[in-house]
Amino acid sequence: MAVNVHDAAYALEKAIRQSDEYTQLQQMYNVVNADPAAKNMFDNFRQIQMNLQQKQMMGQDISEEEVQQAQSTVALVQQNEKIAGLMQxxxxxxxxxxxxNQIIMKPLEDLYGKL
Incomplete structure (x- = not known):
């Protein structure tokens, strides 16, 4: 009897949405979004993160200035209690x-061996 892995995946999605981890993440996300200053700071932080990741994926160099800007932004957002809670x-x-992901990939690891 064949198993429909998509059905299992949808069941897992539902379980994730009901998990403590997701519920807490959602609550902290709402707390940050309810505070305009925190939301603005967090949006700025995410934009800097995405820009750096995009540069990395495209193989572009990241300047020392960009690294320092990212580090200072991280330090700044971590000082905000709401954002720090969201990041945790x-x-x-x-x-x-x-x-x-480790559990899901286990059959392939068993088949091919760990890389």
Missing amino acids: AEQRMSQAIGEL
């Missing part, structure tokens, strides 16, 4: 997704 919730969610 993001980290917990990311860790949970990483653990799920």
Whole structure:
């Protein structure tokens, strides 16, 4: 009997949405978005992050100035209690997704061996 992996994936999506990690992330995201100053600071931080990631993916050099700007922005946002809470919730969610990914990839690792 064949198993429909898409059905399992949708069930996993539903479980993620109901998880403590996701619920806490959603709450912290709402807290940041309800505070215009925090939201603006967080949006600016995310834009800087995305710009640097895009440059990396395109193989472009990142200047020392851009690195320093990113570091100072990280330091600034971490001083905001609301954003720091959101970033911690993001980290917990990311860790949970990483653990799920390891479980999902296990059959391929068993088949091919660890790389």
